[in-house]
Amino acid sequence: QKEVEQDPGPLSVPEGAIVSLNCTYSNSAFQYFMWYRQYSRKGPELLMYTYSSGNKEDGRFTAQVDKSSKYISLFIRDSQPSDSATYLCAMRMFSGGYNKLIFGAGTRLAVHP
Amino acid sequence: GAVVSQHPSRVICKSGTSVKIECRSLDFQATTMFWYRQFPKQSLMLMATSNEGSKATYEQGVEKDKFLINHASLTLSTLTVTSAHPEDSSFYICSASGLRGEQFFGPGTRLTVL
Numbered sequence: 001q002k003e004v005e006q007d008p009g010p011l012s013v014p015e016g017a018i019v020s021l022n023c024t025y026s027n028s029a030f031q032y033f034m035w036y037r038q039y040s041r042k043g044p045e046l047l048m049y050t051y052s053s054g055n056k057e058d059g060r061f062t063a064q065v066d067k068s069s070k071y072i073s074l075f076i077r078d079s080q081p082s083d084s085a086t087y088l089c090a091m092r093m094f095s096g097g098y099n100k101l102i103f104g105a106g107t108r109l110a111v112h113p
Numbered sequence: 114g115a116v117v118s119q120h121p122s123r124v125i126c127k128s129g130t131s132v133k134i135e136c137r138s139l140d141f142q143a144t145t146m147f148w149y150r151q152f153p154k155q156s157l158m159l160m161a162t163s164n165e166g167s168k169a170t171y172e173q174g175v176e177k178d179k180f181l182i183n184h185a186s187l188t189l190s191t192l193t194v195t196s197a198h199p200e201d202s203s204f205y206i207c208s209a210s211g212l213r214g215e216q217f218f219g220p221g222t223r224l225t226v227l
Contacts, residue, residue, distance in 0.1 A: 008154075032213075032214060032215075034215060036218075041204070041221070041223065042220055042221060043117075043119075043206050043208075043218035043219050043220045043221045044157070044206070044218045045218070046215055046216075046217060046218075049213065049215050088156060088157070090216075092214050092215075096162070096170055097170070098145060098162045098164075098170065099145075099210065099214040100147075100159065100162070101147075101159075101216055103156045103157050104156065105155070105156045106155075106156050108154075
């Protein structure tokens with residue numbers, strides 16, 4: 001079993017839809033959770049950074065963490081074609097003296113006009 | 114925001130040659146930098162972690178003699194792929210660690226070995 005599970009998609013939605021992206025994890029040592037957006041042939045861009053269980057909102061994006069269920073989500077409201085990208089969840093753990101990130105497989109999202 | 118650059122963005126080389134990739138944190142000092150490799154439609158695979166002024170820590174299965182990492186300053190880390198072969202062709206991405214442990218990524222370097 002992978003430490004972080006994420007459905008690779010692809011996920012195709014019409015413009016204006018609410019998008020829900022999810023990851024589950026098995027390691028209770030994960031304490032910090034991030035969502036990155038990666039456009040084709042580009043480096044990942046940090047979207048959201050969360051620690052506590054609950055919701056964190058930033059513009060059209062809401063990150064949700066449920067530590068008891070080991071489940072995190074990213075919601076995108078009023079999705080736009082420019083949101084078409086791969087979304088990677090990442091979880092931070094301290095290992096070997098460093099804070100490392102463990103990534104999900106990434107979900108490919110396509111928002112069509 | 115935190116900006117990380119990489120150079121070159123793309124490189125094509127012949128088999129057997131060595132290629133150096135630079136990673137710079139432009140507006141902050143990064144004690145720790147990371148090097149990842151990404152194959153098409155796959156997630157990022159951590160290759161090594163580098164701390165300024167010390168030897169890099171390599172992940173299991175990554176050959177340290179083939180992928181040389183130098184972290185000479187708080188803003189620069191380099192990855193040298195030595196004696197490159199076609200199977201080394203990939204997308205190499207570096208990241209620099211922020212104060213909260215989040216990572217800021219460079220734009221990546223696409224390496225093609227002929």
